[in-house]
Amino acid sequence: MGAIPFGLIFNYGLGAATLIALALLIVGGFGVATSGGSPDNLEKAKGQITAAISGLVFIFASILILNIIGGIIGIGSFPFD
Known part of the structure; x- marks a missing residue:
């Protein structure tokens, strides 16, 4: 059995x-x-949307940061095969 490549797990x-x-x-x-005009339900839904968008920004920012660090230390960018 071989090792599982990190790129596969990352992808x-x-x-x-x-x-x-x-x-x-x-x-x-x-x-x-x-929400039917309920302020509580509307705020809860807005919070979910905010959390989802924050998560997406975090995901794509982490890819950018890892690629920048990889370029600086000379290992190149992450392979997204």
Whole structure:
């Protein structure tokens, strides 16, 4: 049995995190649409949307930072094969 390449684990984790963030974005949008004017439900849905967008920004910022660090120390960018 061989070792599992880090790039494979990273790609699956990145894909899973992105799908979860997009699902939360959709759930939050549905919550806004069905809040029925209830301020509590509307704020909860807005919080979900904010958290989902923050998660997506964090995911893409981490990719950018890892690629910059990889370029500085000479290992190149992360392989997204």
